[in-house]
Amino acid sequence: MARIPLNTLPAFRTVAELQNLRAAAEVLHLTHSAVSQQIRQLESTLGFALFERQGRSIVLNAAGAAFLCSVQSAMMQLEDGVQLARMASDSVEKKLRISVVPSFAQRWLLPRLERWRERHPDIALEITTSQQIVDLQRDGFHAAVREGMGPWQGVVADRLFDDPMPLIVVGCAVDARRLVGAPPAAFLKEPLLGDRGAWQAWFAAAGLQVPFNTVAEFNDMGLMLQAAEQGLGLTLARELLAADAIRNGKLIRLSPISVAYDTAHAIHLVYRPALRDWPALTALRTWITEELAASRLALLQDASSEQDKGTSRPPPENDK
Numbered sequence: 001m002a003r004i005p006l007n008t009l010p011a012f013r014t015v016a017e018l019q020n021l022r023a024a025a026e027v028l029h030l031t032h033s034a035v036s037q038q039i040r041q042l043e044s045t046l047g048f049a050l051f052e053r054q055g056r057s058i059v060l061n062a063a064g065a066a067f068l069c070s071v072q073s074a075m076m077q078l079e080d081g082v083q084l085a086r087m088a089s090d091s092v093e094k095k096l097r098i099s100v101v102p103s104f105a106q107r108w109l110l111p112r113l114e115r116w117r118e119r120h121p122d123i124a125l126e127i128t129t130s131q132q133i134v135d136l137q138r139d140g141f142h143a144a145v146r147e148g149m150g151p152w153q154g155v156v157a158d159r160l161f162d163d164p165m166p167l168i169v170v171g172c173a174v175d176a177r178r179l180v181g182a183p184p185a186a187f188l189k190e191p192l193l194g195d196r197g198a199w200q201a202w203f204a205a206a207g208l209q210v211p212f213n214t215v216a217e218f219n220d221m222g223l224m225l226q227a228a229e230q231g232l233g234l235t236l237a238r239e240l241l242a243a244d245a246i247r248n249g250k251l252i253r254l255s256p257i258s259v260a261y262d263t264a265h266a267i268h269l270v271y272r273p274a275l276r277d278w279p280a281l282t283a284l285r286t287w288i289t290e291e292l293a294a295s296r297l298a299l300l301q302d303a304s305s306e307q308d309k310g311t312s313r314p315p316p317e318n319d320k
Contacts, residue, residue, distance in 0.1 A: 192231030
């Protein structure tokens, strides 16, 4: 078989993915006839058709679909190789593009970025927040911080912080301080923020099965914690994400009762396999792992301190 003309493969992949010659030509910045010519050249070299022409439309046939899988894989490896070579070049600035869940970025990552800069002043972080699972290859990201169970296709996923991440009741440190130590039933008289199912699980853990309503729900826990800080209501928050605000005096934990909820998944760092040994990514993986370990230790110390406070309180005096 004659050697495959490699210059035709980008055109084949683009046409196959878009199933439209004109749209592919626009993406490739080529003329319609130039793209058609490249497809005919590739099919001629292979000795068989890759597409079925149906009027003005063009669709992959069985042979084309099989060939596309190999082409996509080969081109992805080639693009990764080019990117790695660019990263290894001393003339290129070291920059990590990462996608991060908004709540994790706002409530945990950003307060610690100064320590990253002090440790790695030569590696810039470009952070994009998204609730959606991004395609690292297509969207040009080196890594992403994701919450979930996985697995995710085409990436390596390193588990950074395991379940459980219990949900705890927090409120504004000024407005809600009066509720510290109050019976769980007292919370029913307060505005409740967040997922109703999570609150049902918490009240059940507290031994209550009563009707109630929440006043607002959020698709991002960072926003919900901000609302609680402003005194808009009580909320259930992941302990890891609320811990800094509790230490800073913006939020206060109102009850020792916590509950594991099915949306509280583990935290992963995901990245493309070709970047596994890239020094900048290794630095990020090591730093996040160490910072999360420090956060875990701080949570344990906070819990121990609260327990000591509880056991050291003097017993109530007998009524006279």
